[in-house]
Amino acid sequence: MHTHIETLKKDMIHHISAAKSAESLKEVEVKYFGKNGLFNGIMRQLKDLSDDEKRTIGKLANETKQVLEARVSERYLELEDALMANLAESEWMDVTVPGAQPIQGHRHVLTQFMDEVEAVFARMGFSVADGPEVEEEHYNFDQLNIPANHPARDMQDTFWVANLPRHVLRTQTSSVQIRHMETHQPPVRIITMGKTFRKDSDATHSPMFHQLEGLMVDTDISMAHLKAVITEVLQQIFEDDSIKTRFRISYFPFVEPGMEADCTCPICHGSGKLNNGVPCRLCKQTGWLEILGAGMVHPQVLKNAGYDPEQVTGFAFGMGLDRMAMIKHRINHLRLLFENDLRFIEQF
Ligand SMILES: [Zn+2]
Numbered sequence: 001m002h003t004h005i006e007t008l009k010k011d012m013i014h015h016i017s018a019a020k021s022a023e024s025l026k027e028v029e030v031k032y033f034g035k036n037g038l039f040n041g042i043m044r045q046l047k048d049l050s051d052d053e054k055r056t057i058g059k060l061a062n063e064t065k066q067v068l069e070a071r072v073s074e075r076y077l078e079l080e081d082a083l084m085a086n087l088a089e090s091e092w093m094d095v096t097v098p099g100a101q102p103i104q105g106h107r108h109v110l111t112q113f114m115d116e117v118e119a120v121f122a123r124m125g126f127s128v129a130d131g132p133e134v135e136e137e138h139y140n141f142d143q144l145n146i147p148a149n150h151p152a153r154d155m156q157d158t159f160w161v162a163n164l165p166r167h168v169l170r171t172q173t174s175s176v177q178i179r180h181m182e183t184h185q186p187p188v189r190i191i192t193m194g195k196t197f198r199k200d201s202d203a204t205h206s207p208m209f210h211q212l213e214g215l216m217v218d219t220d221i222s223m224a225h226l227k228a229v230i231t232e233v234l235q236q237i238f239e240d241d242s243i244k245t246r247f248r249i250s251y252f253p254f255v256e257p258g259m260e261a262d263c264t265c266p267i268c269h270g271s272g273k274l275n276n277g278v279p280c281r282l283c284k285q286t287g288w289l290e291i292l293g294a295g296m297v298h299p300q301v302l303k304n305a306g307y308d309p310e311q312v313t314g315f316a317f318g319m320g321l322d323r324m325a326m327i328k329h330r331i332n333h334l335r336l337l338f339e340n341d342l343r344f345i346e347q348f
Pocket of ligand 1: 267271283287
């Protein structure tokens with residue numbers, strides 16, 4: 001019995017020291033001191049001993065237990081200390097290390113381009129006007145002299161708003177011209193830029209695209225003003241003083257006469273060939289690009305806005321901002337502008 005207690009003591013001390021955490025030490029405690037633990041086993045055997053033995057063995061068992069309990073308490077403290085020491089080792093941080101740089105976004109190439117265009121016009125005295133994207137038929141078509149039976153109003157081309165009668169997603173930014181003229185007296189010198197919508201979707205068309213629209217109305221405004229402004233603007237936008245423009249007669253209901261304008265190709269500078277003699281693909285070797293629609297504001301449109309066409313004249317023009325940004329930045333595919341592919345966006 002005496003040896004048995006000594007062995008038990010030796011074993012337990014070994015287990016206490018071997019316990020590497022408070023949890024495993026608790027298990028050791030239960031194994032030895034628990035209700036069905038090894039120590040209680042010894043106590044139960046005492047009753048079979050003689051009175052003398054009960055005294056000596058019982059005393060030894062109690063003393064041993066006290067020693068072991070003290071050792072357990074001590075081990076708890078050791079483990080706690082070790083935990084804290086370990087914490088200092090594993091959780092330390094160097095507060096002088098530079099912080100992680102968050103990924104920083106920037107404005108989209110198209111937004112940047114629109115800002116550049118705005119700055120060019122601002123230097124020429126134009127201000128920016130704005131209008132709604134969901135537009136009344138009245139402003140999108142009627143006031144722009146687009147007849148009720150004009151094919152542009154067709155369901156095929158225009159997004160009509162289902163729950164809002166006589167409203168469309170504006171097919172052009174020209175509606176802003178009317179809104180501006182209704183609330184302002186001449187002289188007018190504005191541009192407007194923004195989203196326009198048509199039922200068109202292929203490699204070179206997107207159902208949503210961006211338009212730039214310009215309007216100048218004053219006394220004695222002529223074609224010469226139109227040509228001068230357009231030429232100067234294109235030269236500044238494409239950062240090329242050699243750019244020339246030419247005008248071809250065309251038809252738009254809200255201008256008379258109406259024109260389409262071409263500019264010399266900013267890539268090959270009108271030669272149709274690149275520096276190394278390779279044919280220019282952008283202008284298909286013609287040296288010219290169709291770049292905008294324009295014209296002198298139709299007298300009826302001026303009247304619709306409350307102006308007197310005998311007193312004032314004006315010009316208007318519109319161009320696709322997406323295509324211009326593509327030309328300027330040598331972007332090959334329209335879709336790249338709208339796909340939100342970071343590999344593309346981060347290049348600008
Ligand atoms: Zn070219």
